Amino acid sequence: MPVPEVDLDFTREWIEFINPDDAGHMIRADLTWLLSRWTCIFGRGCHGITPGGSPDGCCSHGAFFTDSDDEKRLKESAKRLTPEYWQHYRKGFKNYTEVDDLDGEPARRTATEDGACVFLNRVGFEGGAGCALHAQALRDGVHPLEYKPDVCWQLPIRRDQKWHKRPDGTKVLLDVIAEFDRRGWGDGGHDLHWWCTSSPEAHTGSQAMYLEYGPELTALIGAPAYEELARLCAARARRGLVAVHPATAAAIRKRPGRKAASTEPGHAEPLAPPES
Structure with missing residues (x-):
């Protein structure tokens, strides 16, 4: 049985800064999430998003495409696959994708076979x-x-991502970097069998999330902005995070022989606050 997930609503710390490489680009980031110890545990304890679907992880429904560039990337990637390494090998974009409904509109996604993504x-x-x-x-x-x-x-x-209008009428492009929790899936997110970001079982990483997902964050906001984000995350961790992610705190408390530690200045990792 999965360990109970933490509540969706809890105190978070945020930071906001301007991209060092672009004065018109602002980043607002959730430090509580980025300094958590979340890590992907696919195949290592993941319970899956559907009942009995643990081997499928979060791949049970296929993946909707964001734009034409996303589709083009998959077309090129699929060409590299062979039956030796792709169990459900198919040729042709329309043979390994299908049209489904997304927010009331038709949208293309990867096809499914036997209850999971065709690429799984x-x-x-x-x-x-x-x-x-x-x-x-x-x-x-x-x-x-x-x-x-x-x-x-x-x-x-x-x-x-959106344009943010300031009181003086100027605009900046605002990127908000946050946790994709159950609500991120829409109404159906609350019906998922299990979701990793809220589970202490998945908050067992050897390093903070902003480091583990460095390449992904770089791809999202650019290298100069990620370097500044990483600097700010490291500085906050050294001083001690006030709003520790409750799933990370719970995971730390469950470590054998480990007592909950304080967040006093000087710690190089986000730790759970002392128990009262």
Whole structure:
């Protein structure tokens, strides 16, 4: 049975800064999330988003495309796959994608087969279980974000982008970097069998989330902005995070022989606050 998830509403710390490389680009980031110890535990304890679907992780419904560039990336990536490494091998974009409904509008996504994404190799497949695109990227020596659909490599980071009008009438492009929690899925998110960002079982990473997802964050906001974000995250961690992610705090408390530690200045990692 999964460990109970933490509530969706809790205190968070945010930081806002201007991209050092672009005065018209502002980043607003959730430090509570980025300094959490979340890590992907696919195949290592992930309970899956559907009942009985733990081997499928969050790949049960396929992936909707964000734009034409996203579709083009998948077309090129799929050409690199062979039946040896892709269990449900298909040729042709329309054969491994399908049109579904998204927010009341028709939208294309990766097709599904036997209850999960067509690119997901099942447990027991000789070519290796897991995402065929992810594995091919590793074989080719590139980061998986270069081969996978946007939603797949961005999860569980949520990036909202909009123009922000200031009181003086000037505008900046605002990127909000936050946790993709159950609400990020819309109404259906509350019905998921399990979701990792709220689970202490997935907050067991060896480093803070902003480091583990460095390449993904760089792809989202650009290298100069990520470098500044990483500097600010490290500085906050040294001083001690006030609003620790409750799932990270719970995971720390459950470590064998580990007592909850304070967040006094000087700590190089986000720790749970002292118990009262």
